[in-house]
Amino acid sequence: MSRTVLMLPGDGIGPEIVAEAEKVLHKINDQFNLGLGFESGLVGGAAIDATDSPLPEETLEKARKADAILLGAVGGPQWDSLPMAQRPEKGLLGLRSNLELFANLRPAILYPQLASASSLKPEVVSGLDIMIVRELTGGIYFGQPRGVRELESGERQGYNTYAYTESEIRRIGRVAFEAAQQRGKKLCSVDKANVLEVTVLWREIMNDLRREYPDVELSHMYVDNAAMQLVRAPKQFDVIVTGNMFGDILSDEAAMLTGSIGMLPSASLNSEKQGMYEPCHGSAPDIAGQGIANPLATILSAAMMLRYSLNEEAAAEAIEAAVSKVLDQGLRTADIMSEGAKKVSTREMGEAVLAAL
Amino acid sequence: MSRTVLMLPGDGIGPEIVAEAEKVLHKINDQFNLGLGFESGLVGGAAIDATDSPLPEETLEKARKADAILLGAVGGPQWDSLPMAQRPEKGLLGLRSNLELFANLRPAILYPQLASASSLKPEVVSGLDIMIVRELTGGIYFGQPRGVRELESGERQGYNTYAYTESEIRRIGRVAFEAAQQRGKKLCSVDKANVLEVTVLWREIMNDLRREYPDVELSHMYVDNAAMQLVRAPKQFDVIVTGNMFGDILSDEAAMLTGSIGMLPSASLNSEKQGMYEPCHGSAPDIAGQGIANPLATILSAAMMLRYSLNEEAAAEAIEAAVSKVLDQGLRTADIMSEGAKKVSTREMGEAVLAAL
Ligand SMILES: CC(C)[C@H](C(=O)O)[C@@H](O)C(=O)O
Numbered sequence: 038m039s040r041t042v043l044m045l046p047g048d049g050i051g052p053e054i055v056a057e058a059e060k061v062l063h064k065i066n067d068q069f070n071l072g073l074g075f076e077s078g079l080v081g082g083a084a085i086d087a088t089d090s091p092l093p094e095e096t097l098e099k100a101r102k103a104d105a106i107l108l109g110a111v112g113g114p115q116w117d118s119l120p121m122a123q124r125p126e127k128g129l130l131g132l133r134s135n136l137e138l139f140a141n142l143r144p145a146i147l148y149p150q151l152a153s154a155s156s157l158k159p160e161v162v163s164g165l166d167i168m169i170v171r172e173l174t175g176g177i178y179f180g181q182p183r184g185v186r187e188l189e190s191g192e193r194q195g196y197n198t199y200a201y202t203e204s205e206i207r208r209i210g211r212v213a214f215e216a217a218q219q220r221g222k223k224l225c226s227v228d229k230a231n232v233l234e235v236t237v238l239w240r241e242i243m244n245d246l247r248r249e250y251p252d253v254e255l256s257h258m259y260v261d262n263a264a265m266q267l268v269r270a271p272k273q274f275d276v277i278v279t280g281n282m283f284g285d286i287l288s289d290e291a292a293m294l295t296g297s298i299g300m301l302p303s304a305s306l307n308s309e310k311q312g313m314y315e316p317c318h319g320s321a322p323d324i325a326g327q328g329i330a331n332p333l334a335t336i337l338s339a340a341m342m343l344r345y346s347l348n349e350e351a352a353a354e355a356i357e358a359a360v361s362k363v364l365d366q367g368l369r370t371a372d373i374m375s376e377g378a379k380k381v382s383t384r385e386m387g388e389a390v391l392a393a394l
Numbered sequence: 395m396s397r398t399v400l401m402l403p404g405d406g407i408g409p410e411i412v413a414e415a416e417k418v419l420h421k422i423n424d425q426f427n428l429g430l431g432f433e434s435g436l437v438g439g440a441a442i443d444a445t446d447s448p449l450p451e452e453t454l455e456k457a458r459k460a461d462a463i464l465l466g467a468v469g470g471p472q473w474d475s476l477p478m479a480q481r482p483e484k485g486l487l488g489l490r491s492n493l494e495l496f497a498n499l500r501p502a503i504l505y506p507q508l509a510s511a512s513s514l515k516p517e518v519v520s521g522l523d524i525m526i527v528r529e530l531t532g533g534i535y536f537g538q539p540r541g542v543r544e545l546e547s548g549e550r551q552g553y554n555t556y557a558y559t560e561s562e563i564r565r566i567g568r569v570a571f572e573a574a575q576q577r578g579k580k581l582c583s584v585d586k587a588n589v590l591e592v593t594v595l596w597r598e599i600m601n602d603l604r605r606e607y608p609d610v611e612l613s614h615m616y617v618d619n620a621a622m623q624l625v626r627a628p629k630q631f632d633v634i635v636t637g638n639m640f641g642d643i644l645s646d647e648a649a650m651l652t653g654s655i656g657m658l659p660s661a662s663l664n665s666e667k668q669g670m671y672e673p674c675h676g677s678a679p680d681i682a683g684q685g686i687a688n689p690l691a692t693i694l695s696a697a698m699m700l701r702y703s704l705n706e707e708a709a710a711e712a713i714e715a716a717v718s719k720v721l722d723q724g725l726r727t728a729d730i731m732s733e734g735a736k737k738v739s740t741r742e743m744g745e746a747v748l749a750a751l
């Protein structure tokens with residue numbers, strides 16, 4: 038039983054933070070005798086520079102064969118003027134769709150040690166623990182037709198298509214109901230069913246599924262209200278399920294409620310539980326190469342990977358405990374620095390987690 | 395020069411709050427000798443119950459002839475199971491599109507007297523004053539084709555179209571640049587140009603317009619990042635311009651940063667400056683008929699109406715000063731109540747504003 042993990046460092050701070058997570062995975066591999074093998078590949082801007090494609094065939098092949106993928110981040114200003122089809126983001130979107138990684142799990146958790154980093158009042162966010170389940174391979178991100186066309190009047194019109202089929206909705210709904218079953222048993226489905234037909238179907242299918250999960254309390258909320266409620270009283274939520282675009286917006290908003298987005302991991306799974314794991318934050322080109330980025334979201338993504346794709350719960354918990362320990366020790370990268378703590382570099386943070394393992 | 399204001403109370407708390415705003419408008423009309431005439435009409439659920447249509451022809455006729463419209467709110471659970479085309483929201487959307495009210499101005503202002511109502515830390519939101527300019531008659535709200543179709547596989551697919559033409563983008567862009575010129579001269583255009591073609595065109599046109607407004611500093615932000623930045627550091631923004639759907643989400647999020655959405659007015663204008671004015675909050679069916687709703691957002695919407703559609707700046711300022719005065723007096727409806735203040739009903743709040751005029 039040899040299992041392969043593919044490392045895709047990507048762009049910006051990606052290589053720095055993935056390097057630390059890789060050390061952690063190597064050590065855990067030995068400690069728990071996991072028998073993991075490691076590969077690496079190019080994606081995003083790094084792949085464009087080397088091969089002219091944001092998702093080279095070779096990377097896609099490796100990804101298909103891997104049991105799990107750990108991704109840093111993609112994108113940066115030097116590739117921003119490329120046409121849409123050749124941008125770094127297409128590497129990420131191509132991996133998601135080719136591997137059918139339709140279920141994106143984005144926890145928004147407030148670490149008690151970092152409570153003061155939030156821009157919200159402590160009583161509003163203390164103990165925050167939300168799971169956002171975002172559909173990741175459908176909706177307006179992938180809808181056809183799309184493009185820019187010339188109208189008869191001679192002016193141009195840009196257009197995209199927001200579409201979901203019943204089965205696409207049903208499979209992400211199941212993931213969300215199951216996540217709720219394992220947590221607080223509350224699921225809030227977010228849509229805009231008072232305006233958009235596609236989300237009327239979404240709501241109908243979610244209501245259908247309710248019968249299969251009688252122990253889960255299902256509610257519905259319009260996306261504008263959800264954006265408000267996350268600010269007003271985020272602890273009212275347990276699991277939120279929504280489409281690709283609304284999920285992009287709400288998961289980032291929810292993550293920022295904690296004030297420490299440098300801490301938040303994410304998982305993108307397909308129906309075989311093969312998964313891609315990545316930090317919620319982006320490639321942060323402004324601080325790339327300085328050795329000051331926070332590697333913890335990537336290290337915690339590695340823990341999620343052990344839990345969801347590799348079925349190694351004990352190893353996952355060991356990493357999470359080690360991260361908690363370094364926070365208790367007062368070690369902080371610049372993004373989560375606060376008075377009285379000890380400021381450390383990317384590498385020092387990685388080493389501290391290794392030592393805590 | 396007789397000018398007409400159409401009052402559309404709508405549903406839920408709509409009639410209660412519009413009644414107070416109407417009294418204020420009558421008094422201002424006399425005090426400033428404005429020569430305004432008043433009409434009223436049915437829209438939303440109230441219109442459905444009386445005429446079977448959320449936007450009766452008679453209401454639309456009155457709206458076309460009016461110089462400005464003051465709307466309460468539409469919608470409620472009793473109409474939620476109606477098919478999309480017959481829902482209360484269609485009354486609102488029909489007014490917006492028939493009158494071509496493409497420019498939606500949504501200020502998010504923190505009243506110093508109500509600072510403690512915010513769920514954010516005081517230093518993050520004190521002095522907050524953002525203007526969100528939302529495109530209101532295009533985008534995915536009105537895009538064709540739309541609906542639910544049966545695929546060859548036999549399963550259903552819901553779909554909507556997100557489209558903008560160059561001229562639609564240009565006209566909302568101009569409104570936003572002009573708003574920025576009159577404020578802090580900073581404009582942030584929000585899109586998802588790394589994924590959606592329609593917003594690549596959006597960004598291109600905004601960049602084009604920059605040349606006409608050299609005194610305004612234009613920046614671009616992806617919508618997910620904007621949702622985060624509003625939570626992290628909202629005071630970085632002056633004017634935000636975005637499309638219909640993103641504007642719906644971000645304007646509600648921004649409004650909730652203040653913690654007192656019961657205070658926030660909005661304006662929806664066409665190119666003749668004819669406008670519809672309404673509170674940012676909804677019809678709040680849960681508290682309808684109890685006489686406890688906050689009428690101040692509607693009263694402040696009447697002030698915006700005087701400013702933007704009726705060109706009566708002095709009268710607008712008189713209303714705003716009166717509202718500020720009642721807040722200084724410590725009067726609070728339930729939604730903005732805090733310790734040491736005096737709790738008042740909808741009517742008492744309206745009377746207090748009248749007295750302060
Ligand atoms: C980089 C971008 C294409 C991506 C997305 O919008 O899905 C990112 O924002 C994310 O949320 O993973």
Ligand SMILES: CC(C)[C@H](C(=O)O)[C@@H](O)C(=O)O
Nearest residue numbers: 231232261469483486487642
């Ligand atoms: C009621 C609804 C159709 C409306 C919208 O989505 O535009 C409301 O949320 C608003 O923002 O005015």
